[in-house]
Amino acid sequence: MKVRLNYVSASPEALQTMLKFEGFIKKSGLDANLYELIKIRASQINGCAFCINMHTRDARKIGETEQRIYLLNAWREAPFYTDKERAVLELTEAVTRISEGGVPQDLYERVRAHVDEAEYVVIIMAINTINAWNRIAISTGMFPEEE
Secondary structure: OOOOOOHHHHOHHHHHHHHHHHHHHHHHOOOHHHHHHHHHHHHHHHOOHHHHHHHHHHHHHOOOOHHHHHOHHHHHHOOOOOHHHHHHHHHHHHHHOHHHOOOOHHHHHHHHOOOOHHHHHHHHHHHHHHHHHHHHHHHHOOOOOOO
16 A cells, blocks of 8 residues: 555645644543544544544543444444433434435434534534545545554
């Protein structure tokens, strides 16, 4: 496998723009574990090996369990996620696959049962940010390196 191009050297402003999104999310106070779950789940859907590798490692570093990471792609059948996490994971799937059905009103209401308007917007920004990272990594040919 070969990286197609180094987007950072090709356009440093692109990296700075993405880092501003990350800064916004970090400043928002969104739970770090929840953000890693969002990143991993969206990356699984998008097939971004680079991001899956990065964010599963990052999740473990902040205390996420192996079991929850391994079962994330089958979260509906696993009893290890909170109701809030389940709602956010479902929203992550809907936003990542937005062209397949949008975000249904009942899903919006399930998420809003756990978060206020401001946190809902932060979660949407978090989902959009990892989807953008996935698209950058896949489009430029980034891949995980062996440890």
